[in-house]
Amino acid sequence: MARIDAKTAGPQLGFIGAGNMARSLVSGLIKNGWQAVQLSLSDPEPTQREAVETVLGVNAYADNNEVAGRADILVLAVKPQILATVARALASTVQRKKPLVISIVAGVRIEDIDQWLGGGLPIVRVMPNTAALIGSGASGMYANNNVNAAMRNQAESILRAVGVTVWLESEDLLDVVTALSGSGPAYFFLVMEALERAAIESGLQPKQARLLTIETAFGAAKMALEGHEEPAQLRRRVTSPGGTTEQAVKVLEDGGIRRLFKNAVQAAIDRAREIADMFGKKP
Structure with missing residues (x-):
């Protein structure tokens, strides 16, 4: 050229x-x-x-x-x-x-x-x-x-x-960004992967499970992005008392989902700092 x-x-x-x-x-x-x-x-x-x-x-x-x-x-x-x-x-x-x-x-x-x-x-x-x-x-x-x-x-x-x-x-906060948005797509892919697998094991065809999982994730993200409410309020709006969503969320909460995400983000932050030390300050 x-x-x-x-x-x-x-x-x-x-x-x-x-x-x-x-x-x-x-x-x-x-x-x-x-x-x-x-x-x-x-x-x-x-x-x-x-x-x-x-x-x-x-x-x-x-x-x-x-x-x-x-x-x-x-x-x-x-x-x-x-x-x-x-x-x-x-x-x-x-x-x-x-x-x-x-x-x-x-x-x-x-x-x-x-x-x-x-x-x-x-x-x-x-x-x-x-x-x-x-x-x-x-x-x-x-x-x-x-x-x-x-x-x-x-x-x-x-x-x-x-x-x-x-x-x-602060530059140190870039390690938190690394753990949140840098590594974050993998967290959501993992959730999508787990949901898809659960749906397949409950009887849906793989193509059906994948399409519904992806569109559900997209729709939830779009609602959070375009709406004026925080995710916690959006979650409450779709969690009817005594309904199916409430039961599912209870299982996730009882399983320690918040603690798991907190620990996962901290592990990524720690690793980001280790990598910075590894590649930096070279003679």
Whole structure:
């Protein structure tokens, strides 16, 4: 594919890494009015670069510094175990350009990223989730003191291209976001899996059980999202005294469902902090 001329009045946004999350962000940005000439990605894998250029019509490069050298906003989207190496190799380029840096790398703290990139940079750390792949993501965001109001708006507008965002007062709270929305889709999939299996074992055909489970989950989420009542009130509204729902909910409550979720979220928080310690503070 021929290189696209990057003459544009808008900011240049570069992605280091061209995996699913990076490509989803690029797709969302284009749908939200960004021009392809404003966007570029780098990735060592030829197949990833080909997918970017063929499907999205955006320039892709093998050299990370090629992207970093033109970026006003630089998104780090690589695996956490290689971020230290990648960032150090970008440090001299990034220090010359001084872009806003957005990290969507799971579990790596801003302090470590800033150190690897040479220090003194405006950095926003983001914890997105897999639903961003379909434009329904939920992302927690935290900015260091070098990020001004305009930069915060830029970072938020980028992540809002694939879903909703919330700003956090403390970086430590990103571990809670990781445990809630980052890992959360798996919790709901597990509940759906269990409901489907229970329905099949009670006599429904597998296709019937799956369709009804998925549509029930979708409908409940839609009611919670579009309504003005908290989930507890919605639950009470569908739990008639002496009815079937009341009996089912009682079994779940007696089985300790609230305690199980609390313990599950805490386990994910603990693991997120362990991972941050594992990948951070590398010499």
